[in-house]
Amino acid sequence: MKVEAVCKECGKVFVKYSYSRTTRCDTCLARSRPVARGPVNERALQVLMLSARGRNIDRILGVELGADDYVVKTYSPRELTRRLIDVLGHSTSETFLEFSYWQEEGLHVDFEAHRVLVEGVEVQLTATEFKLLAELIRSRGVVLSREDLLDKVWGYRYDGYNRTIDTHVRRLRHKISPYSQWVETVRGVGYRFKT
Known part of the structure; x- marks a missing residue:
């Protein structure tokens, strides 16, 4: 897992992660451990899973493992922005672009x-x-x-x-x-x- 950016305002972490055919999803386990620049409050960290795996079972497993949303590649930038806004609970896309x-x-x-x-x-x-x-x-x-x-x-x-x-x-x-x-x-x- 590689941290790409951290939101200054709320501490939400954006990560790049690819996983092979494993039974555990380490991305979702990030909710309970420090990820970037010190501890991140478990409730503050939202997980948007981006995956090439689009079967229903993969989506269900992703959400059951703790993802707040699951997006299948390939997706449009507009769709990803909309999903991020929904997951982060903001009404505009500008508020989450203040990365450290x-x-x-x-x-x-x-x-x-x-x-x-x-x-x-x-x-x-x-x-x-x-x-x-x-x-x-x-x-x-x-x-x-x-x-x-x-x-x-x-x-x-x-x-x-x-x-x-x-x-x-x-x-x-x-x-x-x-x-x-x-x-x-x-x-x-x-x-x-x-x-």
């Missing part, structure tokens, strides 16, 4: 420590570059306009030229190479973080 840690392949971002590792090597980002990367990751899959990014990264009082964002994106891409292609340009609109 995120990783995909060799790119690791620790939001609390303001650290970025690329292939295990720490990369020095400016405060602005870090905020930019954080906003893109938190909104991954969603196109953010230059104006949105200026508001979120620089603040509403920023009066600069909105192409300033392009320079910062270029520098950020250079620093997170070989993952620079994840910061995708949407011509005439803005940027999207896509893994």
Whole structure:
């Protein structure tokens, strides 16, 4: 089991886990043990099981073992978002995107420590570059306009030229190479973080 992210607000843990043909599901056992950065309250941890196994018996077993919901691969991002919102009990998707840690392949971002590792090597980002990367990751899959990014990264009082964002994106891409292609340009609109 690998922890992908921890919600700052409630401590809910998002994990990646694949299991072979076993009789126990370790993902659900995570409810009763420390998972990330100290103990997690058993009632606070919600389990959404993602599985390639779609038989009825697999779904029933997953829920009986403690999963709050069971989603069969392949699923649409919209379905997964809806299921997460239902499991977490929130009315909007934005509230659970405040993670303290995120990783995909060799790119690791620790939001609390303001650290970025690329292939295990720490990369020095400016405060602005870090905020930019954080906003893109938190909104991954969603196109953010230059104006949105200026508001979120620089603040509403920023009066600069909105192409300033392009320079910062270029520098950020250079620093997170070989993952620079994840910061995708949407011509005439803005940027999207896509893994």
